[in-house]
Amino acid sequence: xxxxxxxxxxxxxxxxxxxxxxxxxxxxxxxxxxxxxxxxxxxxxxxxxxxxxxxxxxxxxxxxxxxxxxxxxxxxxxxxxxxxxxxxxxxxxxxxxxxxxxxxxxxxxxxxxxxxxxxxxxxxxxxxxxxxxxxxxxxxxxxxxxxxxxxxxxxxxxxxxxxxxxxxxxxxxxxxxxxxxxxxxxxxxxxxxxxxxxxxxxxxxxxxxxxxxxxxxxxxxxxxxxxxxxxxxxxxxxxxxxxxxxxxxxxxxxxxxxxxxxxxxxxxxxxxxxxxxxxxxxxxxxxxxxxxxxxxxxxxxxxxxxxxxxxxxxxxxxxxxxxxxxxxxxxxxxxxxxxxxxxxxxxxxxxxxxxxxxxxxxxxxxxxxxxxxxxxxxxxxxxxxxxxxxxxxxxxxxxxxxxxxxxxxxxxxxxxxxxxxxxxxxxxxxxxxxxxxxxxxxxxxxxxxxxxxxxxxxxxxxx
Amino acid sequence: xxxxxxxxxxxxxxxxxxxxxxxxxxxxxxxxxxxxxxxxxxxxxxxxxxxxxxxxxxxxxxxxxxxxxxxxxxxxxxxxxxxxxxxxxxxxxxxxxxxxxxxxxxxxxxxxxxxxxxxxxxxxxxxxxxxxxxxxxxxxxxxxxxxxxxxxxxxxxxxxxxxxxxxxxxxxxxxxxxxxxxxxxxxxxxxxxxxxxxxxxxxxxxxxxxxxxxxxxxxxxxxxxxxxxxxxxxxxxxxxxxxxxxxxxxxxxxxxxxxxxxxxxxxxxxxxxxxxxxxxxxxxxxxxxxxxxxxxxxxxxxxxxxxxxxxxxxxxxxxxxxxxxxxxxxxxxxxxxxxxxxxxxxxxxxxxxxxxxxxxxxxxxxxxxxxxxxxxxxxxxxxxxxxxxxxxxxxxxxxxxxxxxxxxxxxxxxxxxxxxxxxxxxxxxxxxxxxxxxxxxxxxxxxxxxxxxxxxxxxxxxx
Numbered sequence: 001x002x003x004x005x006x007x008x009x010x011x012x013x014x015x016x017x018x019x020x021x022x023x024x025x026x027x028x029x030x031x032x033x034x035x036x037x038x039x040x041x042x043x044x045x046x047x048x049x050x051x052x053x054x055x056x057x058x059x060x061x062x063x064x065x066x067x068x069x070x071x072x073x074x075x076x077x078x079x080x081x082x083x084x085x086x087x088x089x090x091x092x093x094x095x096x097x098x099x100x101x102x103x104x105x106x107x108x109x110x111x112x113x114x115x116x117x118x119x120x121x122x123x124x125x126x127x128x129x130x131x132x133x134x135x136x137x138x139x140x141x142x143x144x145x146x147x148x149x150x151x152x153x154x155x156x157x158x159x160x161x162x163x164x165x166x167x168x169x170x171x172x173x174x175x176x177x178x179x180x181x182x183x184x185x186x187x188x189x190x191x192x193x194x195x196x197x198x199x200x201x202x203x204x205x206x207x208x209x210x211x212x213x214x215x216x217x218x219x220x221x222x223x224x225x226x227x228x229x230x231x232x233x234x235x236x237x238x239x240x241x242x243x244x245x246x247x248x249x250x251x252x253x254x255x256x257x258x259x260x261x262x263x264x265x266x267x268x269x270x271x272x273x274x275x276x277x278x279x280x281x282x283x284x285x286x287x288x289x290x291x292x293x294x295x296x297x298x299x300x301x302x303x304x305x306x307x308x309x310x311x312x313x314x315x316x317x318x319x320x321x322x323x324x325x326x327x328x329x330x331x332x333x334x335x336x337x338x339x340x341x342x343x344x345x346x347x348x349x350x351x352x353x354x355x356x357x358x359x360x361x362x363x364x365x366x367x368x369x370x371x372x373x374x375x376x377x378x379x380x381x382x383x384x385x386x387x388x389x390x391x392x393x394x395x396x397x398x399x400x401x402x403x404x405x406x407x408x409x410x411x412x413x414x415x416x417x418x419x420x421x422x423x424x425x426x427x428x429x430x431x432x433x434x435x436x437x438x439x440x441x442x443x444x445x446x447x448x449x450x451x452x453x454x455x456x457x458x459x460x461x462x463x
Numbered sequence: 464x465x466x467x468x469x470x471x472x473x474x475x476x477x478x479x480x481x482x483x484x485x486x487x488x489x490x491x492x493x494x495x496x497x498x499x500x501x502x503x504x505x506x507x508x509x510x511x512x513x514x515x516x517x518x519x520x521x522x523x524x525x526x527x528x529x530x531x532x533x534x535x536x537x538x539x540x541x542x543x544x545x546x547x548x549x550x551x552x553x554x555x556x557x558x559x560x561x562x563x564x565x566x567x568x569x570x571x572x573x574x575x576x577x578x579x580x581x582x583x584x585x586x587x588x589x590x591x592x593x594x595x596x597x598x599x600x601x602x603x604x605x606x607x608x609x610x611x612x613x614x615x616x617x618x619x620x621x622x623x624x625x626x627x628x629x630x631x632x633x634x635x636x637x638x639x640x641x642x643x644x645x646x647x648x649x650x651x652x653x654x655x656x657x658x659x660x661x662x663x664x665x666x667x668x669x670x671x672x673x674x675x676x677x678x679x680x681x682x683x684x685x686x687x688x689x690x691x692x693x694x695x696x697x698x699x700x701x702x703x704x705x706x707x708x709x710x711x712x713x714x715x716x717x718x719x720x721x722x723x724x725x726x727x728x729x730x731x732x733x734x735x736x737x738x739x740x741x742x743x744x745x746x747x748x749x750x751x752x753x754x755x756x757x758x759x760x761x762x763x764x765x766x767x768x769x770x771x772x773x774x775x776x777x778x779x780x781x782x783x784x785x786x787x788x789x790x791x792x793x794x795x796x797x798x799x800x801x802x803x804x805x806x807x808x809x810x811x812x813x814x815x816x817x818x819x820x821x822x823x824x825x826x827x828x829x830x831x832x833x834x835x836x837x838x839x840x841x842x843x844x845x846x847x848x849x850x851x852x853x854x855x856x857x858x859x860x861x862x863x864x865x866x867x868x869x870x871x872x873x874x875x876x877x878x879x880x881x882x883x884x885x886x887x888x889x890x891x892x893x894x895x896x897x898x899x900x901x902x903x904x905x906x907x908x909x910x911x912x913x914x915x916x917x918x919x920x921x922x923x924x925x926x
Contacts, residue, residue: 028497031496031503032594032817033494033503034507034509034510034593034810034811035593035811035813035815035816036816036817037813038811038812038813039684040494040503040507041684041685042697044496044503046497080863080864080867081835083861083863083864084694084861084863084864085693085694085695086693086694086696087690087696088863130495130497130498130499131495131595132596132598132599133595135595135599136595136598136599201675201676201677202677203676204675204676205672205673205674205675205676205677206672206676208671208675209668209669209673209675209676210668210672211668212664212667212668212672213664213665213667213668213669213672214664214665214668220501221502221504221505227550230549230550231547231548231549232549233549338547347497348498348501349501350498350500350501352498353498353499353500354497354498354499372544398546398547400543400546400551401543401547404543
């Protein structure tokens with residue numbers, strides 16, 4: 001939690017941007033895993049609620065009446081039996097005053113506030129909900145069925161929140177730096193644990209445990225897999241095999257901010273020549289983005305530059321063929337790179353993704369693509385100073401995709417399916433770092449670099 | 464997953480017990496943490512769905528038409544874009560046949576099945592939902608508002624499921640034994656990591672990471688705290704302090720079955736005399752339950768025996784006074800033991816708790832108590848062979864409770880508040896093991912005992 005001035009300032013700015021009506025910012029509740037009292041752990045507060053109201057307790061709703069310039073923190077106080085089970089906690093009134101909110105009230109007051117606003121035909125702003133309990137709450141408060149709520153969400157509120165959260169304050173950047181430091185620990189421990197015979201799950205557990213020991217939790221389900229070609233591959237019970245690559249995509253949440261890094265390395269600690277040939281292309285793409293990212297540059301253009309660069313290099317290896325421009329226009333490169341170059345990162349690892357990719361990553365000038373692969377680019381618009389973005393090119397050999405395209409003849413003029421067939425046991429490679437867009441360029445976030453240049457990887461893993 | 468005969472047999476038995484109507488067993492869906500695509504991880508399937516349909520994928524519903532003796536696995540197949548992100552998975556039709564289910568169909572078929580059943584005024588059985596997305600699903604299928612669904616749930620189905628899941632099959636006991644072995648690893652690693660200066664969170668991370676490395680996940684949020692008096696104390700960022708006790712209550716889920724153990728030990732590895740005086744009472748209570756648990760014994764009676772034993776011993780220390788029987792009848796012991804002696808354990812760590820404690824832990828003969836403390840006893844009824852229960856007495860010194868009772872004069876004739884005041888910095892002690900009720904007694908589950916006798920603890924921590 002930052003100082004209370006932060007939240008007072010942010011809410012004042014939000015009121016200015018939204019202009020009128022009543023803003024409801026729903027905090028999250030506990031999420032039952034297998035019965036009501038056994039919740040997923042740790043509790044995850046809603047990021048936008050945190051951004052404006054700063055409190056981590058479950059069962060809270062922030063209300064901002066823009067027209068009357070009042071703010072209320074809604075929530076029920078806990079009783080002595082709760083204290084026995086969960087320890088003492090502050091009253092809702094104290095939680096409110098800690099973040100500069102003058103009023104507080106019990107949950108039943110929220111119903112009155114909504115009824116009154118509806119009676120007076122005032123606009124009630126809420127963000128697109130993603131928790132199903134919040135959807136039921138909104139249905140009961142405002143009469144909108146869950147299936148209609150994404151459309152009923154307030155565009156003014158979404159745009160205001162995106163505008164504010166996109167540009168990171170200095171204290172936010174510092175928090176991300178701290179999260180990246182834990183990310184360094186998570187990844188380097190994985191690199192030192194990975195060796196033939198150790199299971200993927202064992203290494204994944206080390207990564208997760210390190211996040212729990214040094215931060216709050218992982219920022220998303222840890223990917224640690226010899227099947228790097230599966231974008232969200234869970235660690236399996238399979239032992240690591242000499243000759244294969246392991247891909248680790250993992251990050252943490254610390255003090256409400258995320259890290260997100262990917263490294264790919266040989267299980268033995270030594271790359272084969274075939275692995276190195278592909279790895280160096282990914283490395284070159286990764287470093288290219290680093291060189292060109294700066295305010296004013298369209299991230300969509302950087303993504304397309306990288307698709308062309310990758311196509312050029314894959315042609316040199318004989319895996320692609322034909323005219324580079326045409327191949328990329330046809331989306332042939334998506335055989336290897338079926339995702340985007342990067343995404344915003346902040347309080348959410350895909351920052352604000354729940355508010356709608358079209359508002360977070362795109363604008364009038366730059367619209368999302370519908371082409372396979374590029375449709376997964378989560379950020380296209382021009383970079384601005386203090387954006388935090390990930391730079392994460394990858395090359396994958398996905399057997400099901402190779403077979404699918406080959407059977408359809410899709411992009412056959414640009415792809416060498418015979419050679420591709422021999423790569424079906426390759427896996428996939430991704431290298432990912434978190435970048436801060438600075439005044440005139442960009443820089444890595446995190447004090448220590450997780451090794452990624454091949455020589456550094458081999459040296460580190462020999463330890 | 465067990466062999467398909469297991470699921471065929473269980474569903475046949477369920478049909479016999481329920482007798483008529485259409486049974487819906489909802490599998491779980493992914494649970495979004497901070498935006499729709501960022502789910503809590505790992506995915507947790509519903510236990511009753513698993514018990515009868517055995518499959519771990521999200522988005523499935525099991526349908527058993529009792530009257531027509533047909534079974535259908537409902538779920539939508541995934542497409543090529545899903546395969547890129549999540550890898551290949553079996554078709555729903557394959558998933559069905561793996562567990563001996565003849566029919567399968569897409570999610571939209573479920574709506575037709577429900578409409579038809581409602582049209583014919585047939586009974587549609589479902590269990591009390593605890594996931595909010597399932598509640599929305601039930602509302603959309605059957606027209607029952609989420610707030611009414613717990614009451615609308617089928618008592619016949621609840622009772623049938625409780626009857627079947629309460630008595631563990633041999634293969635289930637074996638699975639629990641394996642989970643207990645990982646529990647041993649989790650706890651002994653914590654004991655060896657805990658020392659002055661190391662943070663609670665660091666040790667908690669080791670526990671969680673071990674569960675992830677060797678099992679699937681923790682079976683509930685790990686408790687590792689110097690404030691053992693907070694029943695569900697999260698690991699904090701505070702460093703461990705010489706002179707204090709650390710309480711670790713943790714378990715894992717492995718192959719769909721849980722473990723759940725608690726140990727309490729001195730941060731330095733050496734008990735003080737004051738700690739030992741309290742510890743030995745808890746140890747004696749723990750071992751008492753072990754001695755008397757057998758088929759036919761009421762767990763409620765064992766709980767009350769232990770309350771009396773604890774009261775006797777606390778009187779010897781001067782912390783309690785007056786007549787033991789009267790003190791326990793008045794609930795004075797709940798100052799020290801505000802929870803129950805133990806609970807059922809199986810696929811859920813509090814097994815079947817979501818189905819309703821009154822059906823799982825109680826019956827006509829033994830009804831739940833409403834008295835503070837004993838109202839937290841989750842199991843009261845007579846033990847049966849192949850029940851799995853936890854044995855977990857504890858003694859806590861809860862400053863807020865001491866102050867609350869003292870200010871009200873509650874049970875003052877049985878409590879020495881002056882002496883209690885000097886224990887406000889003590890914390891709490893709990894010792895917990897998992898027991899299998901055998902033909903003529905009970906036995907510990909798990910091959911290795913996590914040390915708990917004081918001399919064993921001290922010897923182990925000296926390593």
